[in-house]
Amino acid sequence: MNCVLLEKLSVKSCITSVFLSLPIATPLLTATMLATPAYSAVISSISVSGNELIPSQTIRDFAGIKFGTNLTPADINDVLRRLYDSGMFENVELRVAGSNLVITVVENPTISVIAFEGNTNLKDAELAAVIKSSIRSPFNRLTAQADAQTIAHMYNLEGRVDVSVNPVIIPVSEGRVNLVFEVTESDVAGVNRISFVGNSAFSDRKLRGVIETNETNVLSFVLRGNTVNADTIALDRQKLTNYYANKGYIDFEVLSSIAELSADRSGHFLTHTVNEGFKYTFGEGTISSSINGVGTEAFEKIVNIRSGRPYSIEDVNEIVEAIEIEAVKQGLPFLRVNPNHTKNGADRTVDVNFEIVAGRRVYVERIDIGGNTGTVERVIRRQFDFVEGDAFNARKMADARDNLMSLGIFGNTNVSVRDGSSPDKVIVDVDVQDVPTGSVGFALGYSSDSGFNGLISLTEDNFLGRGQDFALELSYGEDTQVFSLSFNEPAFLDRDLSAGFSLYFQKSDFDASSFQTTNLGFEPSVRFAVGEDTSMKLSYSLSRDEIRDVHDDASAIIFADAVGPQITSSFGVTLSYDRRNSRVNPTSGYFLTLEEDFAGLGGDLNFSKTIVRAKAYTAFFDENVVVSAEVEGGALVTTDGSNTRVTDRFFLGGNSLKGFATGGIGPRDTSTANDDALGGNYYGVVRLQGTFPIGLGEDAGIYGGVFAEAGSVWDLGDIGFADDEMSIRASSGFSLFWSSPLGPLEFSYAVPILYEDDDVTQNFSVAISTRF
Known part of the structure; x- marks a missing residue:
């Protein structure tokens, strides 16, 4: 059997092999044409x-020759190309x-087995x-060469930029071969540095918090790390544009985004060059109609733009969406709203x-979904607020x-539309790409409350391809x-309803008191929206709680x-109202929560x-100064007299009230050697x-803070x-906040202003928490 060596590769476990390369059949075609x-x-x-x-007959069909026509050398060349392009002939x-035209072919061998070698970070099933x-x-x-490039691209999406993939064929019998993709993997190339050029309104640190890509932590170790590719860069650019557009910079644009590999190819240096433009505020907000018979009276109250506020594309889109929702309620599903902007350069306002x-008038004929190799289709379908047959x-x-x-x-996620079977129908195409969603995490931490601690976690964000969290x-x-x-x-029962459970075992040593506890519990819960910014959580908790190892000299209480x-059997309700502009780094808005637990359903x-908790935020000087105010309180009442x-009562101190140790204030038994903290029924x-x-x-990642806190915990009942x-x-x-390579650090120094003689004070505290 003859072998053709097209590219120098090393192949294990085979004696006779044929290697692949990029050159196509052009030289062969030329040689054949010369004999014609x-x-x-x-x-x-x-x-x-x-x-x-x-x-x-199949070969004749691919040749595409009509009998009775003149066959020229150019026609012969076209026939050759059509036959080679079919992919069936060597x-x-x-x-x-x-x-008579005589066609002599040597058929390509049939693929018997497809295998992958050298891949450890991506499974065979993912590549196949x-x-x-x-x-x-x-x-x-x-096709094999294109497959090799596709596999390399999958690795590139994970940040492995030095991966090489070589397709190799191994003859196993007459007319049959094994196709092996030999993969040489590389380490993940992280993000060494993210820089911005042309920004003056917002700092580099602020903009780093806006984009999706993060700088690699020097102690980071995750199975799926932070990477740079065309998709993440495009998402970063879009997030920057949206952020500036919501701050009044309607002319903002990202001029370029360049990712350069370091000399050792271990990480990227990502630079976004931007043009901010001028900051605009809202001028006048009006509404008009170009549809005969459709007035604006029912929609005027929705246009609630306040003149003088910084322009925000998000505010505009919310008004557009609210008008279109109201139109559907009034039987006008095909009504659309175009926000027309008029910039006034003199006073830098925007009239909308x-x-x-x-x-x-178009209806959805069908929704075609592809690319979801591991995720079940209904996870994708439930993200759409329309189904087949809807407008x-x-x-x-x-x-x-x-x-x-x-x-x-x-x-990669692409949602597009194409014409349907009739002019009034469209087909929505959804193309997604599953990515690894499982991870193993390790954490180290320290706080003045609990000392040093470590964490090992195993998480999966798409359990069994059903979009579930584990x-x-x-x-x-x-x-x-x-x-x-x-x-x-x-999405329990494919509704806007979150359902889950937690199972836990906990052992605690209360330094502020002379005892230890053991808790074993099970808690199922459901969460659902009751409004645009309001959610409710219903839960049931069943726990076995024990106070143990009580010191001989502990309090009689x-x-x-x-x-x-x-045994504690309780039913809980949590109502949350969240109007913050961001849940991670809020600079404006507020949130309210009410938690209620009722124990006594057995047990x-x-x-x-x-x-009850309430917290509000506001910012000054282009969000460089952020001020927050928080009020919190609680009550514990028995229902059987x-x-x-002590384990059910409230305690204050540590991070809950700076300047005092955990359990450092409130009722105590001073007759004991440990001055046992007893907690309180109210706080x-x-x-x-x-x-x-x-x-x-900004490069230092260090900023400061000042705080003032006041509180009390009291009452032990009868x-x-x-x-x-x-x-x-x-x-x-x-406080001093530092975005260190270890993660966010907070150093606080507090001075008690109002205190009692029996309180346990604590001036200095530090908290470190990082996942790597």
Whole structure:
């Protein structure tokens, strides 16, 4: 058997092999053409030889020759190319004998096995899902080379830029070969530095927080790290544009985005060059209609633009969406709104006229979904606010794409529309690319409250391809050890309803008191939206709680609670209202939460526990200074006339009230050697904080803060303890925040202003938390 060596490669476990390369069959075609007569001939028949698997008529059809026509050398060249382009032949020869064209072929071998070697970071199934070559089909050099490039691209999406993929064929029998893709993997090339050129309104640090790409932490270690590719850069550019457009910079543009590899190819240096333009504010907001018979009266109240506010494209889009939703309610599903902007350069204002226009009457014929090799189709379909037969709405289609991207389980995501079977129908094409969604995490941390602690976690954001979240965590600290298992279905019964459960085991050592606890619990819950910014969570908790290892000299109140394991069966309701502009780094808005737990649905304990929180944010000096105010309070009341337990009561101190140790304020038993903290049935706390840059430059990632806090915890019910009255404690101080390579660090120094003699104070505190 003859072997053709087209490219120097090393192949293991085979004796006879044929290697692939990029050159196509052009040299072979030229040589064959030279043997062809230079005159034209009229062809009346075609003979085929050399074929074993492919029918002769199929070969004649690919040749595409019409009998009775003159066959020129140019025609012969076209025939050759058509036959080679079919991908079924290794060699083709043409010969004219009178009026007969003789086609002699050597068929490409059939692929018997497709295998992958050297791949450890991507599984065989992931690679097999993206290649075009298939078992029991004719081998094609060009297809195999394209498959190799596709595999390399998958690695590039993970940031592995030095990966090489070589396709190799191994003859196994007459007419059959094995196709092996030899993969040489590389390490992930992270992001060494992200820089911006041309920005003056917002700092580099601020813009780094806007984009999707993050600088690689020097101690980071994740299975799926931060990477740079065309998709992530495009997303960064879009996020920058949206951010500036929501801050009044309507002329903003990203001039260039350049990612350069470091000399050792271990990381990228990403530079975005921008042109900010001028900042504009809203001028006049109006509404008009270009549809006969459709007035604007029903929609005027929706146009609530306030003159003088910074221009925001998000505000404009919200008004457009609200008008179109109201139009559907009024039986006008094809009404569309065009926001027309008029810039006034003199005073840098923007007038916006919301023009009501007639949209094209088009319906959704079907939604075609592809590329989801691991994710079930219904996960994708439920991101669309329309189904087959509904009126087509381009805005809803764009929202669906955003929903798919926000899931975090897809790489490339494309949603497009094409004509349907009739002029009034369209087909929506959805093309996604599954990406690895499982990860193993390691964490180290330290806080003044709990000391050093470590965490190992196993998470999966697309469990079994159903879009479900699964997490397994093991935390070990100086004072607390926790094992937890959690599962969440974000669209239970394909509705806007999140359902899940958590299972946990926890051991704690209360330094502020003379006892330890063990808790084993199970908590199922559901969460759903009750408004645009309002959500509700319903939960049930069943736990086995035990106070153990009580010191001999502990408080008699604690001894009274240590009666062995107690079963707590409770029902909980949490209502949240969130109007923050960002959940990660808010600079404006507020949020409110109300938590209510009712214990007594069986079990040993009967109580009602209420916690209320409210926090508001505002910013000054282009968001360089952020001020927040927070109010929090809670109440614990038994419903059977019994006394509350120390483990159910509230404690303040540490991070909950700076300037005091954990459990450092409130009722205590000073007759014990440890001055045991007993907690309280009620608590309240007020916190004020301001953060600001301190002039060290954005590259340092260091900024400062000042704070003032006041609070109290009180009341032990009918236990008969005298010193349980409410007494306000207060403190103030300053903080230093550092975005260090280890992660975010917070150093705080607090001075107690109002305190009692028995309080345990703590001036200095530090908190470190990082995942790598």
